[in-house]
Amino acid sequence: xxxxxxxxxxxxxxxxxxxxxxxxxxxxxxxxxxxxxxxxxxxxxxxxxxxxxxxxxxxxxxxxxxxxxxxxxxxxxxxxxxxxxxxxxxxxxxxxxxxxxxxxxxxxxxxxxxxxxxxxxxxxxxxxxxxxxxxxxxxxxxxxxxxxxxxxxxxxxxxxxxxxxxxxxxxxxxxxxxxxxxxxxxxxxxxxxxxxxxxxxxxxxxxxxxxxxxxxxxxxxxxxxxxxxxxxxxxxxxxxxxxxxxxxxxxxxxxxxxxxxxxxxxxxxxxxxxxxxxxxxxxxxxxxxxxxxxxxxxxxxxxxxxxxxxxxxxxxxxxxxxxxxxxxxxxxxxxxxxxxxxxxxxxxxxxxxxxxxxxxxxx
Numbered sequence: 001x002x003x004x005x006x007x008x009x010x011x012x013x014x015x016x017x018x019x020x021x022x023x024x025x026x027x028x029x030x031x032x033x034x035x036x037x038x039x040x041x042x043x044x045x046x047x048x049x050x051x052x053x054x055x056x057x058x059x060x061x062x063x064x065x066x067x068x069x070x071x072x073x074x075x076x077x078x079x080x081x082x083x084x085x086x087x088x089x090x091x092x093x094x095x096x097x098x099x100x101x102x103x104x105x106x107x108x109x110x111x112x113x114x115x116x117x118x119x120x121x122x123x124x125x126x127x128x129x130x131x132x133x134x135x136x137x138x139x140x141x142x143x144x145x146x147x148x149x150x151x152x153x154x155x156x157x158x159x160x161x162x163x164x165x166x167x168x169x170x171x172x173x174x175x176x177x178x179x180x181x182x183x184x185x186x187x188x189x190x191x192x193x194x195x196x197x198x199x200x201x202x203x204x205x206x207x208x209x210x211x212x213x214x215x216x217x218x219x220x221x222x223x224x225x226x227x228x229x230x231x232x233x234x235x236x237x238x239x240x241x242x243x244x245x246x247x248x249x250x251x252x253x254x255x256x257x258x259x260x261x262x263x264x265x266x267x268x269x270x271x272x273x274x275x276x277x278x279x280x281x282x283x284x285x286x287x288x289x290x291x292x293x294x295x296x297x298x299x300x301x302x303x304x305x306x307x308x309x310x311x312x313x314x315x316x317x318x319x320x321x322x323x324x325x326x327x328x329x330x331x332x333x334x335x336x337x338x339x340x341x342x343x344x345x346x347x348x349x350x351x352x353x354x355x356x357x358x359x360x361x362x363x
Contacts, residue, residue, distance in 0.1 A: 031333075031352050033317060036070045040345035043336035045085040045172060045287065046326040047092075051358040053334060055347060056085035056094060063094060066347065068357045075363055081111075084172035084240075086180065090118035091195070093180050095170035111168040113182055113193050125197040127184060128168040136201040137164030137188040142232050144212075144222075154223040161232070164188060172287060174240045176248065183237035183250055190237060190250060190269055203273045207232035208254040208263055216257040231257065239288035239297065239325075249295050250275070251285035266297060266308055279313045282306065287324040289333070296333055298322040305335050305350070317350050 041059020048054070053066040054075075061079040064072035081097035098110040113125040143161035144151065151160065169186030181202065182191040192202040209230045210216075217226035239251035248269040264282035267275045278295075283302030288295055295308040296316060304319030321337040323345070328334070332351040339345055349355045 029352050031350050033319075034349050034351075034355060035346055036066060036349060036357075037072055037347040038344050039072065040336060040338075040347060042338050043324055043345050043347060044083045044338075045094075046324045046334050046336055046347075047085045047087045048326050048328050048334065049087045049362070051328070051356050052360075052362065053347075053357060054085060054087065055336065056082050058082045059345075063092075065361055066357055067359050072347075073361055075361065079114075081108075083170065084182070086173040086175050088175035088178075088180075092116045093173050093175075093193075095173050095182060097169055108167070108169055108186065111170045111184075111186065113170055113173065113180060113191075113197075115180065115193070115195055115197065117195065123195065123197045125193045125199050127170050127182065127187070127191060127193075127199060130191070130199040131168035131184075131187050132166055134201065135164055135166055135187075137204050137234075140164045140188065140204065140207050140232075140234075142207055142234055144226070144229050144231055146230070148225055148229055150225040151223060151229065154225065160222075171238050172240045174242050174248075176242045177246055181240055181242070181248065183240040185236045185238055185253075188235050188237065190240065190248070201273075202248075202271070203250075203269045203275055205235035205237050205250070205252055205267065205275055208235050208252070208265070209233075210254070210257050210263055212257065219257070233257065233263070238286045241288045241290045241295070243290040243295075244292070247290075249278075249288050249290055251282070251288045251297055253285055253300075262302070264299070264302075266295060266313075278311055279308050282313070286322075287326075289325045289327040291327045291329075291331060294327075296325045296327055298325040298335060300338070305333065319348070321345070 044058045045056040061082045062074050063076040064074050084095040086093050093115045097108050099106040111128040115123045145161045167186035170182050171185040172183045174181045180193040189204045190202045192200045214224045214227040233254040235252040238253045250267045254263045262283040264285040265280040266278045284300035285297045286300050287298040297306045303315050304322045305317040307316040323338040324336045326334045337346045
């Protein structure tokens with residue numbers, strides 16, 4: 001996968017707009033959407049610790065804590081390529097990557113998980129090195145694996161498919177059974193990381209089949225007769241969250257042409273490495289959060305925050321440019337937006353009744 005910043009910069013600009021969540025059932029009090037901050041750049045992740053709200057802003061490389069007046073108090077600054085953030089008790093973990101900006105698209109040179117323990121010591125788990133040594137999705141085949149003969153003739157026998165490449169990009173993070181899980185958007189895998197920094201592969205997400213159109217074939221440099229062929233796209237894991245009983249949910253935002261065809265999906269991942277698709281047709285899912293039977297998904301290019309219950313997706317909050325979501329134990333949903341045209345992003349809460357924010361800083 002291309003780096004997050006390159007991917008977002010290449011996407012169509014999304015005009016920022018806020019509106020109330022989906023209408024409540026008759027007799028129910030509708031939830032209230034409250035904007036807390038409009039001074040964020042790229043709020044890729046939200047982490048909650050009780051009523052403390054933390055935000056990872058990839059634009060500034062800052063992990064901050066929301067204050068009751070809407071200010072974001074910086075806790076850790078200067079993190080290159082900051083993306084995902086997770087809290088477990090007195091421990092914190094965040095994903096980061098370092099790009100070579102001289103290439104187009106930029107190449108990720110370093111990617112890993114930073115784990116800060118209760119005493120403040122930070123351990124770095126090098127996911128890039130693990131990818132180089134193991135390449136978990138090497139067994140996946142992407143591209144056209146069974147091309148139309150005319151495509152083979154038109155391309156002169158050039159390769160039309162490829163296997164998993166060496167490409168690490170740690171994106172979102174979740175706490176799981178005393179360890180950490182990382183959705184690696186480059187490796188197309190879910191990584192398992194211990195507090196001591198040991199890395200292993202929990203699951204590899206499967207390729208996503210997309211039927212080519214004449215337009216998408218042309219954009220891939222293929223002849224028009226490729227229309228109708230199946231192109232297997234890299235799945236690109238983005239969001240990751242853990243529900244009751246340790247159940248793992250992952251969102252995928254497939255690369256082109258899947259990113260333009262609403263081929264995003266929500267999956268349940270098993271400890272045996274299995275991946276079961278729960279719902280598809282999502283548009284740019286980048287983050288997920290779970291409470292009980294409900295999984296909330298932030299759709300960057302879609303309807304905003306979507307609620308998935310029992311395999312059925314329904315609108316929860318119309319929030320253009322939704323890039324991250326989290327849900328508190330009391331049911332309050334927090335979401336952040338990103339304006340791809342360069343304007344400010346926002347942080348909002350969606351809840352019934354007054355929302356309280358803990359101002360006490362935990363550095």
